[in-house]
Amino acid sequence: MQRVSQYFPILKWGKKYNRDDFSGDLLAALIVTIMLIPQSLAYALLAGLPPQMGLYASILPLVAYTLFGTSRTLSVGPVAVVSLMTATAVGGIAEAGGAHYIEAAISLALLSGFILLVLGLLRFGFLANLLSHPVVAGFITASGVLIAVSQVRHLAGISAHGDNLPELGLSLWHGLPETNFITLSVGLGGLVFLVFVRSRLSGILNSMGVSINTAGMLCKTGPIFIVVFSTLIAWYFKVDERGVAIIGDIPQGLPTLQLAGFERVFSKELFTAAILISIIGYVESVSVGKTLGAKRRQRIDFDQELVALGASNVASAVSGGFPVTGGFSRSVVNFDAGAVTPAAGLFTAAGIAIATLYFTPWLAFLPKATLAATIIVAVTTLVDFSIIWKTWAYSKTDFIAALSTIVITLTFGVELGVLSGVVASIALHLYKTSHPHIAEVGYIEGTEHFRNIHRHTVVTSKHIVSLRVDESLYFVNASFLENEIYKLISERSELEHVVLMCCAINEIDISALEMLEAINERLKEAGIKLHLSEVKGPVMDALQCSDFLPHLSGEVFLTQYQAIEGVLSKN
């Protein structure tokens, strides 16, 4: 039972579900639905897909997350960064707008779903940690810039393409003469309205006596107003006859379930893209879930979240959607509107389903430029270059990771950007730990304290050298220590004892053990004894499983002071 409810968290919260929960969830669902309709259409546009796919991706995935998710208030569906990554991946193997393109996007969701499910069943939630904060922050910021720039074409009614900034920029520059000024007016009008709503409306409403919460909630519905308004304008003035792109007829009705035919478009490229989308989507989703959960002292289960997002993506694929994940803005709205349980997601799904059934014919005249404006305003919250100065002040390796991720994402696109970010983070970490801080220490006269000889006035002996290594010993840094010790013994001819002070060593792996054995042998040949001091419990346990200790030329001391006393007493 414990095990079943681990995989179906709904069994836990469902049992205690009551009327108060129901009314809270229903209200939140209503508000999220109103916000989601334009957002779903917009992210389908961003992914280069027909608008109805955005709606489809906002129905079944929410139902799946309700069943499997551990966050009470996370809202899944199409999000900006994942939609951009979908466009990049699918654009690489299929012609934009064709049937093959749509099939590939659906397959991408299925693949990504399976990858997440497998990782979840293997309890591999820790993999998300491979993305360091500077890499994620840099990547999201650069993606936000790419998304905003990619929407300029819809805003101006020109055709342009490209997966990175140089391509997009050049393409937009060439397309500039085609600018349709009616489209541009609609787009800029929408942009101005949305910026006003976002930055000022809340304050104005508040000063008119509306409560802060209600005002904030009203502002979140800004996009639906501009959608309705610009659709009416477009319909009344028949702007499509004057060259303004509208989204056109959206098939009415619910998606048909499809369970076969995906294999036709599977390929190695799609698989790589699915891995990257899975990881980025997962990281984005758990960071949102974690933040919201902490506010109400609720926890999410990282491994089960993989299962839940996997199920959501599979659900998206079988119902004709594209890759989805937990989105920041929608989840925050859900949370602020008072959602109490994942049931709010179920009600939201019902809301979107009703919209898909009855309201889509009314959206045919919606100008693409309006959707582009909503996307641009939405992604401005993603763009935050402050990570550059923050890391510069704090740590140069983190700075390199952040800057290289931003530059590579902008210059070469999202896939290479996130890959190089991961590689850079790991490589820089290994580089740092491969040169551990090794201090030669001596004791401060009259105390039992040992300190760095270069920072303090300490007592040393020409027959003894005491080294404190401030890092676990493992394969990446083993030879560094070996080299340092050989350097020492080649410089000091009167040396008789080397004491390794192990208080900061949390682990000694077998590469480091072999290295210690080699050092012990070499020192023995040179007539020098090797001693250890302040070895931690778990490290000592491991050493006792090897035959290092019986061969050790010196002794193991409990404290560094005892080591020096012991060595001197025998001299």
Added chain:
Amino acid sequence: MQRVSQYFPILKWGKKYNRDDFSGDLLAALIVTIMLIPQSLAYALLAGLPPQMGLYASILPLVAYTLFGTSRTLSVGPVAVVSLMTATAVGGIAEAGGAHYIEAAISLALLSGFILLVLGLLRFGFLANLLSHPVVAGFITASGVLIAVSQVRHLAGISAHGDNLPELGLSLWHGLPETNFITLSVGLGGLVFLVFVRSRLSGILNSMGVSINTAGMLCKTGPIFIVVFSTLIAWYFKVDERGVAIIGDIPQGLPTLQLAGFERVFSKELFTAAILISIIGYVESVSVGKTLGAKRRQRIDFDQELVALGASNVASAVSGGFPVTGGFSRSVVNFDAGAVTPAAGLFTAAGIAIATLYFTPWLAFLPKATLAATIIVAVTTLVDFSIIWKTWAYSKTDFIAALSTIVITLTFGVELGVLSGVVASIALHLYKTSHPHIAEVGYIEGTEHFRNIHRHTVVTSKHIVSLRVDESLYFVNASFLENEIYKLISERSELEHVVLMCCAINEIDISALEMLEAINERLKEAGIKLHLSEVKGPVMDALQCSDFLPHLSGEVFLTQYQAIEGVLSKN
């Protein structure tokens, strides 16, 4: 001048070169030359190349190493594992035995040389540390098995091929009916002789009054005797007319220098192979150099060794050779025979050049089966499965790394084997550090010592929890700690203070810093104060560059005892 002699170590030892050095080097060179002739021919055969290429690879590369190398006694040239890797890489893009195959092997040496040179000039010697000891040991053992099995075809005179054990095994099985029994007799005869020489002769000679050193040296020349003997037999009985494969005419004379035409065979596959060969060759070479150097209290410079091996490979390429590196057996012979300086390498090169000029016609009748026997006996020293039990007893993650490297190398070949080994080592290291040991501590009554509450009887308070993290905090484990703390606060309703004991934290990167900021904020919202204690100097320095400390809800204490005292005094 310092800088010049850093890149040309010959300037250092050359100045003090004297007559004693000269006679030592000359004798060593003579012995190494005699040993190298059959070895060079054999490894060319292993790489699938004409025999003279093995000789060419043993002339100029030695000269280059004499100029640039920092090990006094390392001997470079063709070695078993790198020759096998060359066969695999070149076999993947060219028909065995053709001109294109030869060109590709030469280009591989050039590419590998450039890669090593670039890494050396960038001072990237630390990269070799990415190969952990279990991975290297597992890889070398598995390669030894592959090499021995691949030579069975020459031993039995059948045609077989394959880059991995299943392919080779199946291919040998199918070829079994073609066995040429004269070839097999020659091969097995050689094998028996060499095994006898290696395992018994030294003892017998010793009991006859020959000194251990001389006896050992004589045994190393075993291969040249069997080469001469089997060549004479083959010539006298004209065995080639009875189906025994002989190496045939070897072009007489020195290689012609070639400086162009490499670009025709460059490809992405060759580049990947060159990277792997460079890394494996470098690791093998520096581990030999390090071991020998330590015996005479001499040190090698890891970065300069990259330059030296790079130059050696470029030298091999321009003189028609294939990838080379520092070999274990040849270097040990050189060392034991009394080589004092790298000049021994220069004299060895002269010896091989003389052999190439005058002795090659005599080798035409040398049976390939004899060379196969020398290879098989040589690689038995590489095969050592003890790494499996050693790692099993000491550390399960090291065991997984070793076993997976062996299995993947045997099953899928050398390239995938070494790649998966590196990935496994790094992934396992990240996995281990992603779940750091976090101990809740309390103090032992009457002392200032704090210990794990699960291992000792300690004093705690329901208002305070003290956590000791036994690992540096960085992006891979940041969210683990966050999760643990959130778990704690959701379980203990009376908690008022969390104290992080930082004595084992050697670094806090920006991802971990953001995590600490988030924890601080969440705890503050929940009315809980966060304190730090025993923060190391360098970590404190870094924290002072951020705005974490001004926002910290609690305080930073010098010792854990002061922390508890301070917190209690304010309650």
